[in-house]
Amino acid sequence: MQNQVIQFLKDNRERHLEELQDFLKIPSISSLSKHKEDTLRGAQWVEQELNNIGFQEAKIMETDGHPVVYGEYIADGNAPTVLVYGHYDVQPVDPLHLWDSEPFEPTIRDEKIYARGATDDKGQVFMHLKVMEAVINQDDTPPVNFKVLIEGEEEIGSPNLPKFAEEEADRLNADLVIVSDSALVEKGKPTITYGLRGLAGIQIDVEGANSDLHSGEYGGGVVNPIHALVKIVDSFRDDNNRIQVEDFYRDIPELTQDERDALARVAVDEDQLKDDLGVPALDGEAGYSYVERTSVRPTLEVNGIYGGFQGEGIKTVLPKQATAKITCRLVPDQDPEHIVEQLTKHVHANAPVGVDVSVTPFDKGKPYVTPFDHPVIQKAAQAYETVYQNDTAYIRGGGSIPIVAELDRILNVPVVLMGFGLPDENLHAPNEHFHLENFDQGMETLVRYMYLLGES
Incomplete structure (x- = not known):
């Protein structure tokens, strides 16, 4: 059945890209008060999309700031339940003069879609929505149950989501949380981020x-x-x-040898990196590699x-x-x-x-880490490798998504970070974009992951 679901995604690709562009046109900048109504429109768009997909429940829920969108589709009480987390808010666009096209007029060039939010995080959220649509509409017995939590304040540190999650913990109860708000270490290299600073x-x-x-x-x-x-x-x-x-270093445990070995396998061409950044030398804490300095230190x-x-x-x-x-x-x-x-x-x-x-x-925000040998992470790696035909890199992300640690604490379930962006896609910067190669392969990976989870 999963092949039928994947074919549905391929057959509807052009429609999906048009819908994604509609989502990206909404200037849902959470940090600027003048865009408060636009941010609400972002939430309304997600709510309507969940209703179009066929979710049994889809609604905007208020917080002390921008609202969240919650939805659920429960097909089988005995099947695993996946909670998909993401955000519909985006960063400001300045400096505007450095954009080659208008940030809220999505443009496709060279098989990349350019717009604010294209990779962070609307494009990646949208992939999940389309995968859920395909599974629900093509499979009478979906392999997993779906819950969705899409917020509007991630770009300002998710100040109100922990309180919301604590109050709605029973509603959000699931077997795992999936987050796609990160990147592959390089093109064509599956990457699981098993920790965040x-x-x-x-x-x-x-x-x-x-x-x-x-x-x-x-x-x-x-x-x-x-x-x-x-x-x-x-x-x-x-x-x-x-x-x-x-x-400052008091509470930091030593890395395991397995972790250091996994990080050592993450290839970084430092000479190329210096050229790309336009700097004469790299720098950092003595005694650690570049990958360690930028992820686990x-x-x-x-x-x-x-x-x-x-x-x-x-x-x-x-x-x-x-x-x-x-x-x-x-x-x-x-x-x-x-x-x-x-x-x-x-x-x-x-x-x-x-x-x-x-x-x-x-x-x-608190740091977060999940053992990368956890079964749900290994299934994610298996799905990646089937599609990308390459070994998975296991890394800890250098950035922060504070709500990940909070969801881990509140829900007490594993959080799997399956990103499909690339490091050079200019998130938070002018000319933000998303490679459509990963749009396509990412959705197939997510489909295969859902069916692997359903086998457990």
Whole structure:
């Protein structure tokens, strides 16, 4: 029966691409209040699609922010139940002038579809919707039951979804969660992301005098907030890029040899990567490979730093204030709350006299990991390999999807991250796109995975 389902997807490809373009036209930017109604339209589109597919239940459910869309199709109470998680919200599009086509006017060029949300995450959510449609309409006895949870706040850290999931845990109960919001390590290489880094962020504000000061009149006699901030920032890492915050590494378990071996098999051409990025050298924590540094080791990065005169030419002042934004990517078993506390203590301990320093916490999310030898992950690898005719890479993602750890905690079921994007598809950047090769092969992979799950 699965071959009939796969053929249905092939026969309806052009219709599917037209429908995907309709979805991508909705500017559901969750972070901008002016797009609140557009974000709601994104939810309404998903709700209508679930009804069109034939779900027994499909509805928009309110949260304290943007709504979620929930749906279910229960064909057989004895069959496994799959909960598909994704998000319909997207990132802002600026800088607009760097787009080659309008971000909300989807365009297909060279077998890639260009639009904001094409790969993150509307394109990948849409694949699941079409696979469920094909299974439900072509198989009188679907191999699994389907539940769907599509949110509208992932791009702003899913602030309201944990509360929703806790309140609706019985409704969301399933045997596993599938998330397609990640990427293959390279074209044609099946990839299962069995872990994600967590997140902890702070903002550092340094205040000096009660106004900007003339650098000739006061320079050398009053602390410059930018100089003070630079000293604080420089104190975070040593010459080997090891983070100097007290207890930062306290809760990190050693990698197993199996994990290190699996990561070692992830091929990265560092010379090519340098060329692609336009940098003369790569960098990172001494003693670890590039793959380990960007996936299983924690980081501390300055995301923004500013203060003083920013215009053309020069203005000779000691600025009144300076600011830095810092984020840390965390690994199991680091606790974001503890890390923020330690960051705050470190900032104050390294602040020069003569300025006032404040620390404001912001984004936080826990890391997540599932043993990659878990049966549901191995079945996912089997489905990938059947379609892509290549061995599966097992990696931990360098980025963060905070809700994954929360769903793991609340539902206590394995979370399988089956991504079909590619690293160079410009997610969060101008000219975001999605390769249609993975649109096609990804849906076939998902079909085969559903039928493998149904065999258990």
